[in-house]
Amino acid sequence: MKVPFVDLSRQYAPLMDRILDAMKDVIDRCAFINGPEVKEFEERMGAWLGQQVCAVSNCTHAIELTLKALGIGPGDEVITVPNTAFPTCEAIHATGARVVFADIAPGSYNMDPEAAEQAVTEKTKALVPVHLYGIPADMEAIITVARRHGLYVVEDCAQAQGARYRGRRVGTLGIAGCFSFFPSKNLGAFGDGGAMCSGDPDLVRRVRMMANHGREEKFTHVMVGTNSRLDTLKAAQLSICLDALDEWNRKRREAARLYSELLRDYDEIIPPRVPDQCEAVWHLYVIRHERRDALRAFLKEQGIATGLHYPSPLHLQPVYADAGWGEGSLPRAEAACREILSLPMFPGITREEVEAVCRAIGRFLEKG
Numbered sequence: 305m306k307v308p309f310v311d312l313s314r315q316y317a318p319l320m321d322r323i324l325d326a327m328k329d330v331i332d333r334c335a336f337i338n339g340p341e342v343k344e345f346e347e348r349m350g351a352w353l354g355q356q357v358c359a360v361s362n363c364t365h366a367i368e369l370t371l372k373a374l375g376i377g378p379g380d381e382v383i384t385v386p387n388t389a390f391p392t393c394e395a396i397h398a399t400g401a402r403v404v405f406a407d408i409a410p411g412s413y414n415m416d417p418e419a420a421e422q423a424v425t426e427k428t429k430a431l432v433p434v435h436l437y438g439i440p441a442d443m444e445a446i447i448t449v450a451r452r453h454g455l456y457v458v459e460d461c462a463q464a465q466g467a468r469y470r471g472r473r474v475g476t477l478g479i480a481g482c483f484s485f486f487p488s489k490n491l492g493a494f495g496d497g498g499a500m501c502s503g504d505p506d507l508v509r510r511v512r513m514m515a516n517h518g519r520e521e522k523f524t525h526v527m528v529g530t531n532s533r534l535d536t537l538k539a540a541q542l543s544i545c546l547d548a549l550d551e552w553n554r555k556r557r558e559a560a561r562l563y564s565e566l567l568r569d570y571d572e573i574i575p576p577r578v579p580d581q582c583e584a585v586w587h588l589y590v591i592r593h594e595r596r597d598a599l600r601a602f603l604k605e606q607g608i609a610t611g612l613h614y615p616s617p618l619h620l621q622p623v624y625a626d627a628g629w630g631e632g633s634l635p636r637a638e639a640a641c642r643e644i645l646s647l648p649m650f651p652g653i654t655r656e657e658v659e660a661v662c663r664a665i666g667r668f669l670e671k672g
């Protein structure tokens with residue numbers, strides 16, 4: 305049986321008529337920029353999160369504009385993890401601040417609060433933990449470190465829409481949370497999209513101004529901003545999909561539970577671990593195996609698509625060749641990158657497909 309890594313069409317099929325009607329309505333009114341659907345989406349997502357939301361054009365900009373709106377810029381340092389998507393770092397660089405990497409915690413793919421604390425200097429202004437794969441980072445410990453050193457915590461929730469930490473949705477735990485609506489994310493747009501949320505209405509207001517050429521009124525520019533608006537067409541689509549998100553996340557949880565159950569007896573496979581205080585939303589289901597590349601090649605031969613998130617830790621990327629990070633400097637993230645494998649995961653993946661993936665893994669292990 306062929307198993308795709310992601311199949312978006314399955315999740316959209318039951319909603320497509322509603323989505324197309326809503327998008328046609330926008331087209332009929334030619335309300336392409338800042339149409340009422342954008343505000344409506346912000347309000348709906350805000351109600352879902354319990355905080356104010358500003359929609360922007362992607363998560364990279366959400367992080368960049370949030371950090372800038374917090375006053376972070378040249379001369380400052382921002383700490384994040386090396387096993388994230390490069391955009392997390394690009395957003396920090398775009399402010400003019402320096403990226404500082406902290407290793408991941410033992411038994412986790414998320415920021416190690418102790419390593420983050422060790423990386424703090426007098427220049428550090430913020431921590432950007434990433435809730436990688438949809439599993440929340442250790443926010444209590446991270447916020448404790450931040451408080452001790454007077455730092456902001458900006459959560460990268462690109463992969464974790466709807467995940468909870470001690471019952472609270474991620475994004476609402478730090479000063480701000482940033483979300484991606486890249487099509488394959490748990491809540492995806494028909495194109496690029498993003499948002500930030502905060503319990504500080506003034507921060508949301510500043511980001512909104514920055515994302516719209518530094519203005520609140522059409523021809524009055526009070527700061528130098530940029531163009532980072534969410535298109536009305538995508539806002540109309542996202543509002544409809546937001547209604548389905550909790551159910552999509554439930555389906556992901558069901559698939560994750562089945563993977564964990566079926567892989568339980570394979571000692572060589574290290575399954576993902578979710579701390580007790582967390583509810584994951586399984587953007588990705590990531591296992592670990594010492595012979596990851598051989599396993600991946602075997603699964604490919606069997607028609608099973610897999611992914612690597614991410615194959616190389618960012619501190620070892622060519623762009624940081626002169627930044628002083630060497631091989632062995634962040635050993636837990638480096639080891640993870642060598643062994644991780646993302647299995648097919650999307651709402652609508654069938655029981656038979658998950659079983660086929662696990663059977664194929666079993667065959668690989670049997671043949672040795």
Ligand SMILES: Cc1ncc(COP(=O)(O)O)c(C=O)c1O
Nearest residue numbers: 362363364389391392462484486
């Ligand atoms: C962890 C993480 N942060 C940031 C981003 C950037 O999101 P966007 O593509 O919406 O700019 C992504 C998307 O790939 C991501 O996975």
